[in-house]
Amino acid sequence: MKQIKTIAIKEFKDYFISPIAYIVISLFLIVTGWFFFSTFFIFGRADLRDFFSLLPITFSFIIPAITMRLFSEEKNVGSYETLLTMPVSFTDIALGKFFAATLFTASMLVPTLAYPIFISLIGEVDPGPVIGGYIGAIFLAAAYCSLGLFASSLTRNQIIAFIIGCALCFTLTILDKLLFFMPSKIISAIEYIGANSHFTNISRGIIDSRDILYFVSVIFIFIFSTSIVMHEKN
Amino acid sequence: MIEVQNLTKYFKDFCAVNNISMTIRKGEILGLLGPNGAGKTTTLRMLTGYFRPNSGTITIKGLQMPKDAIQIKSLIGYLPESAPLYHNMLVYDYLEYVAKIKGIDDREKRYDRFLQLSDICGLSSIMDKPIADLSKGLKQRVGIAHAMMTDPEILILDEPTSGLDPNQIVEIRDIIKTIGKEKTIIFSTHILSEAEATCDRIAIIHNGKMVADDTTANLKLGAQQNSMIKLSLKGALKEDATSLLKSIHSDLDVKNVDPVEKDLVSFEITYSDDGSKNHDFRSDIYLKIKETDWIIVQLIKESQTLEKIFRELTREEA
Numbered sequence: 001m002k003q004i005k006t007i008a009i010k011e012f013k014d015y016f017i018s019p020i021a022y023i024v025i026s027l028f029l030i031v032t033g034w035f036f037f038s039t040f041f042i043f044g045r046a047d048l049r050d051f052f053s054l055l056p057i058t059f060s061f062i063i064p065a066i067t068m069r070l071f072s073e074e075k076n077v078g079s080y081e082t083l084l085t086m087p088v089s090f091t092d093i094a095l096g097k098f099f100a101a102t103l104f105t106a107s108m109l110v111p112t113l114a115y116p117i118f119i120s121l122i123g124e125v126d127p128g129p130v131i132g133g134y135i136g137a138i139f140l141a142a143a144y145c146s147l148g149l150f151a152s153s154l155t156r157n158q159i160i161a162f163i164i165g166c167a168l169c170f171t172l173t174i175l176d177k178l179l180f181f182m183p184s185k186i187i188s189a190i191e192y193i194g195a196n197s198h199f200t201n202i203s204r205g206i207i208d209s210r211d212i213l214y215f216v217s218v219i220f221i222f223i224f225s226t227s228i229v230m231h232e233k234n
Numbered sequence: 235m236i237e238v239q240n241l242t243k244y245f246k247d248f249c250a251v252n253n254i255s256m257t258i259r260k261g262e263i264l265g266l267l268g269p270n271g272a273g274k275t276t277t278l279r280m281l282t283g284y285f286r287p288n289s290g291t292i293t294i295k296g297l298q299m300p301k302d303a304i305q306i307k308s309l310i311g312y313l314p315e316s317a318p319l320y321h322n323m324l325v326y327d328y329l330e331y332v333a334k335i336k337g338i339d340d341r342e343k344r345y346d347r348f349l350q351l352s353d354i355c356g357l358s359s360i361m362d363k364p365i366a367d368l369s370k371g372l373k374q375r376v377g378i379a380h381a382m383m384t385d386p387e388i389l390i391l392d393e394p395t396s397g398l399d400p401n402q403i404v405e406i407r408d409i410i411k412t413i414g415k416e417k418t419i420i421f422s423t424h425i426l427s428e429a430e431a432t433c434d435r436i437a438i439i440h441n442g443k444m445v446a447d448d449t450t451a452n453l454k455l456g457a458q459q460n461s462m463i464k465l466s467l468k469g470a471l472k473e474d475a476t477s478l479l480k481s482i483h484s485d486l487d488v489k490n491v492d493p494v495e496k497d498l499v500s501f502e503i504t505y506s507d508d509g510s511k512n513h514d515f516r517s518d519i520y521l522k523i524k525e526t527d528w529i530i531v532q533l534i535k536e537s538q539t540l541e542k543i544f545r546e547l548t549r550e551e552a
Binding site for chain 2: 002003006010017018077078079080081082084085086087089234
């Protein structure tokens with residue numbers, strides 16, 4: 001437990017030592033800020049629905065950029081060997097890195113808290129969907145971080161890790177928009193696998209244990225797969 | 235302490251380590267020698283649990299790899315080849331991170347250990363520098379500090395002196411010898427004089443196979459011995475001296491070589507010495523030359539060096 005914390009803190013600090021953190025955060029804020037506010041005054045609704053509906057797409061590109069270095073960089077520099085020969089279990093390493101990435105995406109969302117605060121000054125904001133939206137965003141980010149982490153554990157090349165991560169996250173995001181291709185029997189199963197419907201539910205302010213269970217399962221499956229990859233690669 | 239049995243590791247079809255067995259006792263310093271790509275690093279990586287062997291067992295202090303991997307890893311301090319570290323961290327932060335992961339939770343204890351380590355490894359002036367800015371030798375020292383953090387019972391060092399300047403090499407060797415009095419140390423190197431100077435025991439690996447495993451002295455005794463006497467004379471003529479030397483004994487192979495200094499005549503006299511005769515030809519040579527008016531400037535007997543043993547054992551059968 002302590003080791004997970006030590007690794008998580010070290011990885012989290014690493015983001016802010018290099019310029020990656022600042023570049024990724026600015027990019028995220030510019031993209032989401034522009035798409036959200038460009039139509040905000042046209043609709044004249046005091047809510048964050050457009051902001052949250054866009055989040056799965058932006059996350060599927062931003063989060064792989066955050067997670068791509070977690071394992072790939074270590075493998076490339078060789079510090080992976082130092083890390084693996086210290087008395088830590090593979091699962092603890094994967095969990096530490098996962099928490100660091102999740103914490104980083106959470107801190108990336110902190111500046112966007114300005115949106116609900118400003119909007120509440122010019123109109124009546126329903127707190128339910130906003131709180132639900134942020135909770136959902138954290139779950140979504142965590143799930144995508146576990147996908148990105150898994151992608152990073154597969155290769156020593158950060159660009160490949162990024163592309164695999166994007167592909168995985170993007171697939172989960174758009175899966176429920178592809179339903180018309182699917183045979184009718186498996187539609188409900190495919191819809192369950194897609195991340196979008198679960199996130200939309202939570203961001204409407206409905207916190208259902210099924211949606212939470214979905215995100216927790218995705219996180220579990222991919223962290224577990226990561227530790228399997230770590231075992232098998234040696 | 236460490237018992238390795240029939241260790242084998244394949245990379246796809248390539249057999250990197252082929253059926254290696256060895257036992258290392260507590261307090262021993264074992265030098266792992268071998269040409270490039272012989273399987274030294276792979277062997278060490280399997281001992282530290284970084285690679286999993288395809289077959290064979292590793293038992294360390296009664297613990298089995300990979301079942302008790304985490305306990306074994308906490309017994310071992312490991313310095314990988316060329317000391318890969320986190321480049322964006324400061325030396326101090328890095329040591330703090332390592333100490334925390336290795337379970338030194340008490341702040342006071344950590345500081346005490348850092349002070350000791352910076353003394354041993356000479357880190358006090360670089361504690362506040364980013365690792366990326368350090369030279370190779372300094373990185374190596376940080377790596378050694380990393381390996382020794384918890385004062386482990388077993389130290390595994392992969393080419394600890396590569397990339398260091400001659401002063402640092404001597405320092406690292408001294409460190410190894412000092413620690414080696416109480417700890418078990420395994421290190422790989424391809425500098426033979428280093429192994430000879432520091433190790434109690436030497437294992438030579440070639441093409442993934444163990445070709446020799448013995449104490450340094452035994453290795454020298456066991457191998458086919460060729461002794462050589464180096465002789466330099468003053469005031470002698472080449473031809474006269476050669477015929478005189480040849481007349482001493484028929485076994486002697488006298489070879490005239492370039493003189494070590496001006497005005498001298500130098501010879502290399504080789505003879506096979508299987509240890510049983512134990513005859514020292516130096517006295518014969520001295521007595522013979524005493525009869526003339528030549529002056530002996532140099533008379534040295536060289537027995538077979540480790541280098542020669544190494545070359546014989548690892549020669550490619552082309």
